[in-house]
Amino acid sequence: MKKLIFLFLLIILAINLFSEEAIFISQKNPPVNMEAIKNQDYFYINVDYLSKYDSMVMNRTSRIMYIIYNKNVLEISLNDYYSKINFINKYNNSVLIIDENVYIREDVLSTFLQLNNFKDIDNIFFYSEIPKITTCNVSTSEIKIEFNSYLSEDSITLTRITKDGDYLLSIKPVAPMESIPNNLDYSYSNNTAYLKFKSDFNYEVNLNGKNLSIIIDKKAISNITDTDKSTSENEGLQYIEKTEELNGQRLKIYQLIVDPKIYQIKVDLNNLGTRSDVYSFLKEKNPIFSVNASFFDPQTLEPVGNIISDGALLHLSSYSRPALIIGTNFLDIDYIKLEYQLNIDNLLFWIKSINSTWKGDVKLYTHHYKGNITETEENYVFFLIDENNRIISKNKTTPSEGEKLILVDKKYEKYLENISLGTKVDFTLNKSENLTNDPTLLLEGGPILIHSKYTQEQLDAEKKSYSNGIIYGKAPRTVVAIDKEQNINLMVIEGLDNPETGLTYDETRNLLFKIGEFEVAMMLDGGSSSIVYYEGEIQNFKNEKTRNYIPVLLSVYKKIP
Incomplete structure (x- = not known):
């Protein structure tokens, strides 16, 4: 019975599986990247890739898989989804099997290989000893850093965080620096070193073995531009970029306020069923404004939820999620069957x-x-x-x-x-009875953030029905809201000082209460999927982690008479 329940849970939770990477770093060898899947707050690593880390003996039958390494034995049950180390320590529900590939949970693998690990949103790093910064030299034209270990390119992120030329260099995972140069603005938190500096130049990041250099990109010296946009407004349409502070955190907000009676709101499907670059797709469609929309499986790019656009049902799903609904003379966010x-x-x-x-x-x-x-x-x-x-x-x-x-x-x-x-x-x-007419647009997302007709008990239940990552993770957020004037507000919110961070569910609610008067609001997909397209360009922060393949977008167009 327990096995049947676990199988059922695997099916229900399939929409929360995300393809990520496990990165093994060491002092002796260059980093090794392995396929991993993130489900809820755990990473699961594909065991077929473990031979890339070191020589191991693997034996698989129809029921059991054994892996032998350094005289330790990892037993993996392919039927009951548990694992054991040396036939003693048992870890229930620690195995995933997807398309005959076997994935083992991060804590089991760490114990078996006797490695430590460090997690961020998209990756998990394994190491025997946390890397150290051995030397750090800072000048006006170059930053040179040496480590006692090899690092991955995923360990290094350089971000220009303000239009005034403030840069943030983050390095992870590393130990705290033992000797900090006097001319270095340095801070440390959660196995991550942060180095801040100011410059009008653009920079190249070069990681070669155990050496990192941040040097001026001479080709781009003359191309530095101010990316902030002033507020622009037309009848029924207002675009705003602004900064807000919440609980000591500075936030960047990209917001479009649009009257759906004057402009057409529609769902754009980015060549559904293929891996199509979202920027190229938007350049071709040329909407006035667009944001990412539905949640989706990043492996298959399969959207999650029902979709209606221009009155046509374009995607049908059995999942129950709240939806933005637009019809003739009505506008709402609610659950629809x-x-x-x-x-x-x-x-x-x-x-x-x-x-x-x-x-x-x-x-x-x-x-x-x-x-x-x-x-x-x-x-x-x-x-x-x-x-x-x-x-x-x-x-x-x-x-x-x-x-x-x-x-x-x-x-x-x-x-x-x-x-x-x-x-x-x-x-x-x-x-369902709460939808009396056929909608011209229906787009499912969630969770609901604000609803004037919901009790506090209903909002609490809404919050509990989503994974911890969605509720408690601090990530960039994409939000759709309806204000008291019955305008649709489309927003992307991200950290100003560190755009890779953002808000939790509760913080997003509190920010909405601070910046406007909204009748209803809900989240759309967020994190590395959050994008804002306006005036022919993606306006918000983007780096190598930004998803290029986004299957569903919510766009604004001029109405055709």
């Missing part, structure tokens, strides 16, 4: 998946899906319908604009044998 039904020659079916690789007895693809449709005619019956919802083909065919491809599991084939070309297919969207 949708069911999509089709009728073929008086045969009723419920569609379980739209533009998604998720399995289902009845599925549907539209021209918005740009990936390969992998389902085969061995498993499904196919119907291609035209813009008038009439069947024009019974073969597997990629739908063109206005067309839909219906997939029905082969087990229903005997009921469909007499369906002919030209047959009309009817679609019905069933909605």
